Amino acid sequence: MDYWVIWLIVAVVLGIAEIFTLTTALGLLGGAALFGSIAAVLGLPVPLQLVAFTIALGAGVTVVRPIAKRHLAQRPRGERFGIQALVGKTAYVLREVTGRDGRVRIGGEEWSARAYDETLVIPAGATVDVIEIEGATALVYPRE
Numbered sequence: 001m002d003y004w005v006i007w008l009i010v011a012v013v014l015g016i017a018e019i020f021t022l023t024t025a026l027g028l029l030g031g032a033a034l035f036g037s038i039a040a041v042l043g044l045p046v047p048l049q050l051v052a053f054t055i056a057l058g059a060g061v062t063v064v065r066p067i068a069k070r071h072l073a074q075r076p077r078g079e080r081f082g083i084q085a086l087v088g089k090t091a092y093v094l095r096e097v098t099g100r101d102g103r104v105r106i107g108g109e110e111w112s113a114r115a116y117d118e119t120l121v122i123p124a125g126a127t128v129d130v131i132e133i134e135g136a137t138a139l140v141y142p143r144e
Helices: 003-021 025-041 046-073 082-086
Strands: 090-095 103-106 109-115 127-134 137-142
Touching (some): 003 025, 003 046, 025 046, 082 127, 103 127, 103 137
Parallel strands (some): 109 137
Antiparallel strands (some): 090 103, 103 109, 127 137
C-alpha cells in the first residue's frame, strides 16, 4: 500500500474522531496527516513526509488552536434562553389579569397569565413585568 493512502486513512479516521470529541486536537492531527499525504503524493521520502506532518501540526497548533479557543471563550456565560428568557420582559395585558387567570402579550406571543400578587386585578391595556414563568403561565406584576 502506498504511503499517501496510509496518510489519507489516518487523516479520515482522525477527522471522524474529531467530529465525536470536538476537541480540535484530533482535527489538527488529521489536517497535518493530509499534509503528510500530499508530501507522499509528491514522491517525498518518509522522513520528509514526517517533517511536512510536523510543520503542519505546529502551524495548526500556533494558528488554529488560539482562534478556536477565542471563539469558545466568547460564549456568554449565564445567558438565559427558552421560557426563562421571558422573565423580566415587559408584557401587555390583553384580558384582565387576576390571581386566577388572564391573558398577556409577551414579545408578540399570547400567554396565559396570573397576577404575581393574588390580590391584584390588572385591567386590560396595562403594562406589566413578567416576574416568573410557571409552566405555560406568566406571573406578572403591574408597572408603576
